[in-house]
Amino acid sequence: MPASPKRPRAAEPRSKETDLAARVARISSRLKDQGLKRSGVRDIVVEEFLREGTHVSIEQLLERVRARVPGIGYSTVYRTLRLLVEKGYAIARDFGGAQTLFEPADKRHHDHVVCVGCGQVREFENRAIEALQEKTARRLGFRITSHRLELYGLCAACAAAGRGPPAR
Amino acid sequence: MPASPKRPRAAEPRSKETDLAARVARISSRLKDQGLKRSGVRDIVVEEFLREGTHVSIEQLLERVRARVPGIGYSTVYRTLRLLVEKGYAIARDFGGAQTLFEPADKRHHDHVVCVGCGQVREFENRAIEALQEKTARRLGFRITSHRLELYGLCAACAAAGRGPPAR
């Protein structure tokens, strides 16, 4: 018989796309459980949002979605993202720029380093810092529910190029 | 002779007001050195801003200044605060609320704990956290120029009262 494609022994390796579709379906179905109606347009927004994976602006997202749903308007993207944030599927981040950036909520907790030269955002995680935050807050009588830690500076490339913050 | 008021032996204790006036004068004079013109209205805005000392919104500040300069408009306060920020006399903070809050820049560096129940903002300083931030950033190839650390949670009073974040 002709050589059939080898498959890795453990689990069928779901393709990125299959995986994406599954995540979209899961969210869509949970929303339906809450009385909302399924919508093709919304599914596409959610899919493109999840595909992006990190720190998208409404505008960037709109652009990507427009490629598939030419007539879609700003409001739908705004409304969908607000819904995702409300339901806990997305996190809204404000890094000081004009617009809000969004990222999927199903990632590990992390903080951000932002390059003031090129605007790139990198993530990091530091248990020691978190622990100190907790301790500090407790000392002040606060019970912390969330925090925000952002480091601003120049990435290696920008520092080498002598680039600085965008002209003011 | 009648008992004259005792004065502490070291230095004449400048009153809060005298001190305030001096700080205003110093800023005003430095601004003049840079080609700007002195202005009574601006001096008052600066004075009320410094008197407040922490985390004022434009609106709060406008209210205080209006008590002394009834006809003053929003734009003047906005322009003055922007000037103070540009020249390094004020720091603009965005704690997630609608409006920007301002605080004098001549304070020690510090971070903030914000109560999501009552909105109060407390300051703290933690060298250990700062050091870890530096180290973390360096590991990622970044040279940090500034950072932002905010802890959000409930203060003791709000926790006791079972208060939560403002109704959504």
Next chain:
DNA sequence: TTTTCTGCAAACCATTTGCAGTTAG
């Protein structure tokens, strides 16, 4: 059918800016 979703245009809201008159140097 009934309710949610969607696109469009208008509304919002904090902040900025253009303009014409006022004031400091």
Next chain:
DNA sequence: CTAACTGCAAATGGTTTGCAGAAAA
């Protein structure tokens, strides 16, 4: 006089909302 300052009203720009028609349950 000249350039900076001020109040006002209009403009900005990201985000939200009201409305009427389209689509899902």
